[in-house]
Amino acid sequence: xxxxxxxxxxxxxxxxxxxxxxxxxxxxxxxxxxxxxxxxxxxxxxxxxxxxxxxxxxxxxxxxxxxxxxxxxxxxxxxxxxxxxxxxxxxxxxxxxxxxxxxxxxxxxxxxxxxxxxxxxxxxxxxxxxxxxxxxxxxxxxxxxxxxxxxxxxxxxxxxxxxxxxxxxxxxxxxxxxxxxxxxxxxxxxxxxxxxxxxxxxxxxxxxxxxxxxxxxxxxxxxxxxxxxxxxxxxxxxxxxxxxxxxxxxxxxxxxxxxxxxxxxxxxxxxxxxxxxxxxxxxxxxxxxxxxxxxxxxxxxxxxxxxxxxxxxxxxxxxxxxxxxxxxxxxxxxxxxxxxxxxxxxxxxxxxxxxxxxxxxxxxxxxxxxxxxxxxxxxxxxxxxxxxxxxxxxxxxxxxxxxxxxxxxxxxxxxxxxxxxx
Numbered sequence: 001x002x003x004x005x006x007x008x009x010x011x012x013x014x015x016x017x018x019x020x021x022x023x024x025x026x027x028x029x030x031x032x033x034x035x036x037x038x039x040x041x042x043x044x045x046x047x048x049x050x051x052x053x054x055x056x057x058x059x060x061x062x063x064x065x066x067x068x069x070x071x072x073x074x075x076x077x078x079x080x081x082x083x084x085x086x087x088x089x090x091x092x093x094x095x096x097x098x099x100x101x102x103x104x105x106x107x108x109x110x111x112x113x114x115x116x117x118x119x120x121x122x123x124x125x126x127x128x129x130x131x132x133x134x135x136x137x138x139x140x141x142x143x144x145x146x147x148x149x150x151x152x153x154x155x156x157x158x159x160x161x162x163x164x165x166x167x168x169x170x171x172x173x174x175x176x177x178x179x180x181x182x183x184x185x186x187x188x189x190x191x192x193x194x195x196x197x198x199x200x201x202x203x204x205x206x207x208x209x210x211x212x213x214x215x216x217x218x219x220x221x222x223x224x225x226x227x228x229x230x231x232x233x234x235x236x237x238x239x240x241x242x243x244x245x246x247x248x249x250x251x252x253x254x255x256x257x258x259x260x261x262x263x264x265x266x267x268x269x270x271x272x273x274x275x276x277x278x279x280x281x282x283x284x285x286x287x288x289x290x291x292x293x294x295x296x297x298x299x300x301x302x303x304x305x306x307x308x309x310x311x312x313x314x315x316x317x318x319x320x321x322x323x324x325x326x327x328x329x330x331x332x333x334x335x336x337x338x339x340x341x342x343x344x345x346x347x348x349x350x351x352x353x354x355x356x357x358x359x360x361x362x363x364x365x366x367x368x369x370x371x372x373x374x375x376x377x378x379x380x381x382x383x384x385x386x387x388x389x390x391x392x393x394x395x396x397x398x399x400x401x402x403x404x405x406x407x408x409x410x411x412x413x414x415x416x417x418x419x420x421x422x
Contacts, residue, residue: 040068080410082366085381086115086130086138087397088404100130101398102408103381113408119169120162128162130404132190134248136411137200138164139190142173161188161202161220167410177204178218178229187240189255191248191275198417199223201275203253205240213237213260219277222417230277236260238271238282243403245363247297250335251275254302256285256293268293270304286330286340296364296407302332304340305361305371308348327351327361329371329386344386354391355382363407374405 038046047055047069059066084105088098100115117128117140125142132139140162164171185207192200204218216231237260247254252272259267268291270283285293291306307327326347330340351359355375359382362374372394373382379397384390 043068080136080412083113083408083410085363085372086113086133086404086406086408088130088402089398090400090402097127098129098402098404099398100404103395103397105383105394113166113410117164117166120164120171131188132246133406133408134190134192134200134246135194136165136167136409137190137192137416138166138408139188139202140164141188163190163200163202163222163416165411165416166408167412170416172222174202174220175225175227177220178227185242187242189246189253191253192416193248194411194413194416196251197223200416201253203273205255207239211237213239214257214271217273217277219275221275228277233278233280234271234282236269236282238269240271244294245296245406247295247302249297249302252279252281254283254295256295268306270295283338286328286342292360294361294363298331298364298366299368302335303343303364304330304332305364306330307360325349329361346384346389362405366407366409 043065047058050058055069059069082105085103086100087103088100091097091099102113102115115130117130117138120128120142125144127143129141129143130138131141141159142162144158144160160176161174162171163174186204188202188204190200190202199222201222202220204220205214206217207213207215214232214234216229218227218229220227238257239260240255240257244256252274254270254272257269257271259269268285268287270285272281272283273279285304286306291308294305294307296303296305305328308325326345328342329344331343332339333341348358351373357375357377359373359375361371362381363372365371365383369385369387371384371386373384373391374397375382379399379401381394381397383392383394385392
């Protein structure tokens with residue numbers, strides 16, 4: 001007899017225990033039944049459009065999905081997590097040269113990078129300087145073997161840029177870049193987004209001996225195979241930091257700099273340049289007194305971190321009075337607005353109470369609420385979970401470190417535009 005009460009869909013009215021058992025059975029079979037409708041190729045196509053962190057989580061769906069994602073044959077299609085950092089140390093006894101190293105992060109499944117780049121022909125290149133990374137590609141400057149005896153002080157060493165993929169061992173030599181006036185300063189950065197195009201750009205910024213601010217840029221495009229020269233269109237005079245990493249985002253290369261003449265207190269800005277050298281923008285970053293700045297890309301947003309610089313005791317007391325003794329992390333949730341939102345802050349005293357030494361922000365994790373810290377006092381790399389305020393020491397770094405410290409996310413695709421099968 002029906003008592004007029006509501007009936008649960010899918011359950012038999014003969015008993016609650018039987019209904020619960022039936023519901024559990026259906027729940028257990030729901031995922032495999034749905035997953036069986038998807039072919040491996042379709043699953044890979046879907047996963048290839050997701051960020052690396054999401055792909056990693058989908059390993060928990062089932063053993064079949066775990067094996068599918070972990071299969072080395074599928075690395076070419078799937079986004080990869082952060083593998084570690086490339087950094088350099090001063091070469092002894094000749095400080096003109098650097099030694100290069102790779103620091104693997106904990107839990108990284110990707111194979112370590114060979115910092116010697118042994119796939120490059122040693123019989124052609126005398127010395128290879130690593131300059132920058134961007135989405136799996138590495139920008140280098142190759143110095144050719146001298147044509148005359150090495151003892152000749154007048155021998156001019158020719159050099160050119162190389163873009164390579166350390167994960168696949170493929171590379172391309174770039175044609176000679178435009179000449180720079182004697183005494184001028186140049187430095188180059190790489191721009192590449194495989195989600196948008198297989199082509200890359202190399203931007204070589206320049207200033208003159210008389211002007212300590214950026215005056216123009218030479219841009220190489222792998223699509224055209226040629227360099228173009230552009231004068232700076234900045235209204236302000238800005239000196240770019242040559243030793244810091246850049247960020248390629250929204251089709252623009254972002255670099256950190258200071259307004260010229262340098263005040264060092266609150267004149268830090270971002271310079272953004274498009275790949276044609278036609279659009280030059282400046283973005284002010286949050287000011288906080290004398291600090292070490294770092295930019296990065298994390299979870300699809302531009303990030304900026306400021307760490308107060310270590311100074312004498314008198315200046316430390318002055319900073320504390322002004323509440324400028326705190327490391328801050330900012331993100332730009334809406335790029336079009338150019339507005340920074342404070343994401344996290346931690347005082348130097350809190351950091352020191354936990355770690356025993358002073359740290360500065362060195363890099364941002366691309367997929368997590370995590371930053372990487374580099375110590376002033378000891379050669380260690382530490383990760384800091386901003387959400388749970390937890391530290392984890394990753395590894396010790398080599399002594400005599402120089403300026404290069406760039407994140408590396410491997411790219412396992414067969415080729416990139418311009419690579420000619422070497």
